[in-house]
Amino acid sequence: MFKLVQLLDDGAVRALRDIAAGGQFVDGKISNPHSKVKNNLQLHDANAYERSSKILLEAMVQNPDFMEFAFPARIAPPLMTRYAPGMHYGLHPDTAYIPLPEGQLRTDVSCTVFLNDPADYDGGALHVQLGSADLRFKEAPGVAIIYPSHTLHEVEPVTRGERLVAITFIQSLIPDVQQRNLIYELNEVAALEGLNMAPENYTRLQAVQYQLLRMWRR
Ligand SMILES: O=C(O)CCC(=O)C(=O)O
């Protein structure tokens, strides 16, 4: 359901912070004009957006943890956002489809990549509701949290310093979260234990893995 991934090395984090420092940020309502809950800033600078989203996208497609957990069919270009003191993003589910030049992307999986040090700001955790449980993520620079887009989540108000993250949305080859997680778990166990199993049992396990993919992969 939820996965933390070490996505970026220090060099990539530095490069993204430099791009953010030199880029123009505008009111995040530019992409959600009717939102009553969004109160942040987002990068609005074509060149900076292109350079930063390329660094982030490359890191995502080269990261086995990310790929094996999210099964991306498409990844929206990641966007850097910033929260100054007083800013927050109130409780919401992510919209089901977002427009992209190549056509609409269905949001199955959402992702936040933390870019600055959690010690540099107070507040600003990503809070995700899971039934009556509450999960809070405020991670080290370069770490990404991947979570289902339908969950209700918010960015808690920043009360000191600045929160700098990149966000993106993923259309998954396995849209259903339960099916996606079952295949992920099965693949993990097969990868970790397959060579310890009797070969004929591993063959049977592979048959199940392949058939579930045929049934559930879109
Ligand atoms: O900044 C975050 O961690 C999440 C932002 C968010 O929920 C969104 O952009 O939809």
Ligand SMILES: [Fe+2]
């Ligand atoms: Fe969101």
